[in-house]
Amino acid sequence: MANLKDVARLAEVDPSTVSRVLRGDPSQAVRPATRERIIGAAQTLAYRPNALARGLRTRRTDTIGLIIPNIDNFGFAEVTHGVQAAAAQAGKLVLLIEADILGPESSRDGTDRMEELYLRLVGDGRLDGMIVAFASLDDHLVAQLAERQIPLVLVNRRTTGVSGSVVVDDERGSRMAVEHLIGLGHRRIGFLGLEADIDTARRRARGYRAGMAAAGLAVDERHVATGPPTLAGGRAAVRAVLERCASATDRPTGFFAASLLGAIGAHAALREADLAVPHEVSLIAFNDHELAAHLDPPLTTVRMPNGRMGQEAVAMLLGALEGGSVEDRMIEEPPVVIARGSTAPPMTNIEERT
Amino acid sequence: MANLKDVARLAEVDPSTVSRVLRGDPSQAVRPATRERIIGAAQTLAYRPNALARGLRTRRTDTIGLIIPNIDNFGFAEVTHGVQAAAAQAGKLVLLIEADILGPESSRDGTDRMEELYLRLVGDGRLDGMIVAFASLDDHLVAQLAERQIPLVLVNRRTTGVSGSVVVDDERGSRMAVEHLIGLGHRRIGFLGLEADIDTARRRARGYRAGMAAAGLAVDERHVATGPPTLAGGRAAVRAVLERCASATDRPTGFFAASLLGAIGAHAALREADLAVPHEVSLIAFNDHELAAHLDPPLTTVRMPNGRMGQEAVAMLLGALEGGSVEDRMIEEPPVVIARGSTAPPMTNIEERT
DNA sequence: CTGAAAGCGCTTACAG
């Protein structure tokens, strides 16, 4: 591979001149003839500046790191999309780390290796900045990362001690989900929340409770269960609720699941319990996906601007690299309830009407 | 951030000695006392070797690039998982590029920017090697990439001129899908193939035709349509087939879709045409996913070892970095038909029985 | 057992 020296030799100029011309350095004027010789030489040699050498000198790598828990979760796939798109737009590359590849985070070993990996990433000099989405990452480690030299922006979560973050309005979206059910006539509404001890889980729970309270409805704590945002998590949560509520008049007539995969798992558990959706139980999910329309019944969801969240995170990070300050931002774009077939008026209401 | 010189100063030795000790250089023996001083100094300064400087010197970046068309496609998510896991295991980092972030590949501009991005990636010096999965990437560009200095392994596709590749047995999996339908009694079997002009699409089509031929069944070309591996693609393909086949005795009693998303789109189109699955039409998909069990009816699929494919690609790439040779490999692990609710004997058979 | 030197390929003040 040709290097700067090779180009300089062919163009019969000094390497520093080549560097200036190729980077379009504005501080220096170069005679047109020289510039053309240089550009021609670079082309014939198919010269590409070495990113490592440049990065070593400039302390800029044009690469940002993105840590997500798991790519299988649709929400994070959307965030990843947004990050990639915004990064590509700005000429940045993305180094992606899926947190769960290192084995179960529960294991001592998994945690250690993950921590080692993260510290390597930030200490290594290969990243200009980092975006951390959600994650199994505990607050302690996030704080450690934040102390390092490179800018850090949190996505889909906030934590004390880190000042840059982008979130969607989890509370509002959750509240809208509950209000959708209330609007249909439901009064006993269950909540399948996230178990992780992070503010995002809390904001979704708060939205649920706020929606209930605003309608003057008491929350029956037997109707609330938490779990990971997975099929198995949603399934187990519904089972837990159903076990606690023996009779049909005890159990919820509608569920709000704080994750899309959780909702699909919840549906499976309801089917296993011979409860028809939406006839006997309604179901609405936080986060939308094209596939939701293809389930049977099609799943009612609240669409959140996750892609925007990823884009904004990149924008904030790039701003920080230019010396700007970071902040805690919430995406303005409002959540949208996509009413499909999994929600309907509760049975009692229908019975009253007939 | 502390550098090698800082550590050397604190430990009162030469930087080169620090380097040897910290890398565990086997060629040089170091006195235990010195070594401990160095390790202590590195620890107190929280020293991390700079990856750029090291990479510049050693020509190793411990980073591999992964290009996938799109992370929304479940199959590629599995591949990505496999790549990440194997890479992490080997201490390598992964730079992920989603091809479709640069805008529609169809557009002249999108293609140009993509090409520029790829050439930058391989010419840049920041990657040790690259894994290219499937992709909108045309053979021409793949060949260009392959000519460059860095090793290249293709995943889920082969092309002339590139010698390293890992694929699953697309033909066998496809044939198994068709045989599953034939085993249930179907004789008019439709094929919803991939439209891309790559060998993977051809191998899946070949499996379909081989399965038909082996059972002595003629392929009705009106039953064959192609499209991208997306919901919209599968939907359009089924519509095309149904349009060509006016009567119930003309149309297929079963469909084999060459992609999972395509199958889900196909199901939607069947429903829109008031054709019940599996009662009136059976449906089986190439590639499995946990979600398939949660569709209604649960979707019968052929599970392919996609994760393994990603792992093998990393292994082959790392082998190539050690000077080993690359080859065209097919994952041995056999495909598995997961029979769920979307396939059943054809109506005519049922009618004959009653 | 350890040090001194050269160099990976760039960029960027500093001269002229």
Next chain:
DNA sequence: CTGAAAGCGCTTACAG
């Protein structure tokens, strides 16, 4: 308008 020099932070023969 262009060149010569220093240096980013490492590694690695080469000495001794």
